[in-house]
Amino acid sequence: MNIQAFKQYLELLKLSGIQDIYFKNNLLKEIEPNQKNNSKISRITPNNIKNLKEKYSNCSKCKLSTSRNHFVYGNGNPNADMMLIGEGPGADEDKTGNVFVGKAGQLLTKMLKAINIERDEVYISNIIKCRPPGNRNPHNDEVEACLPYLLEQIEIISPKLILLLGRVAAISLFHIDQTLKNYRQKPLYFQGIKTYITYHPSALLRNPHWKKPAWVDLQKVRDDYKGLTKET
Ligand code: URA
Numbered sequence: 630m631n632i633q634a635f636k637q638y639l640e641l642l643k644l645s646g647i648q649d650i651y652f653k654n655n656l657l658k659e660i661e662p663n664q665k666n667n668s669k670i671s672r673i674t675p676n677n678i679k680n681l682k683e684k685y686s687n688c689s690k691c692k693l694s695t696s697r698n699h700f701v702y703g704n705g706n707p708n709a710d711m712m713l714i715g716e717g718p719g720a721d722e723d724k725t726g727n728v729f730v731g732k733a734g735q736l737l738t739k740m741l742k743a744i745n746i747e748r749d750e751v752y753i754s755n756i757i758k759c760r761p762p763g764n765r766n767p768h769n770d771e772v773e774a775c776l777p778y779l780l781e782q783i784e785i786i787s788p789k790l791i792l793l794l795g796r797v798a799a800i801s802l803f804h805i806d807q808t809l810k811n812y813r814q815k816p817l818y819f820q821g822i823k824t825y826i827t828y829h830p831s832a833l834l835r836n837p838h839w840k841k842p843a844w845v846d847l848q849k850v851r852d853d854y855k856g857l858t859k860e861t
Pocket residue numbers: 715716717718719722727728729730731733734755831
């Protein structure tokens with residue numbers, strides 16, 4: 630990202646209410662010369678992303694904060710090469726504060742296992758961090774309010790591959806306007822990161838006949854993921 634684009638990104642975060650910003654060390658190197666006196670900039674490594682979970686846990690940027698039990702930030706390996714992004718917490722996630730722990734989560738764990746990926750090898754998050762009442766789809770203003778958290782997670786984790794689970798995730802990041810099946814297995818690029826879209830595990834529970842195409846998607850993801858080598 631060049632400095633100009635980076636400044637715009639900072640503005641976006643500021644407008645959405647984020648006041649403290651954390652950077653990976655390599656990013657900080659690029660901007661540090663212009664930012665020497667900015668005391669708000671602090672260093673964060675992927676390994677202490679947990680501090681952010683704590684820090685944002687009382688978020689009240691949208692109306693979902695009034696009905697949620699937990700702000701469900703994300704779980705997994707902060708140094709992951711692959712990040713999975715779902716829609717938002719359901720009842721089980723709201724109860725526990727962890728992503729994908731209910732029925733859909735159990736299926737997701739099995740789907741990953743089927744392609745030889747352990748769940749704690751990847752990082753898993755959602756478009757929105759608080760449960761919408763009755764599991765309704767998130768409203769646009771809720772997605773907008775919450776998106777900076779996800780953008781920051783992506784920035785910190787810097788995955789080499791992203792897998793979007795379901796239509797809400799795909800629409801929120803790519804504003805897709807056709808049916809999800811038109812986007813499967815064709816990589817898109819989100820902020821330069823190779824991104825695949827597949828069915829949400831909840832959709833697979835509702836429509837088991839989608840499991841076959843989902844398996845085809847997963848094999849593609851597996852091949853790309855296994856071909857990755859961590860940069861040093
Ligand atoms: N569905 C999601 O999209 N995310 C979760 O964390 C759980 C269910």
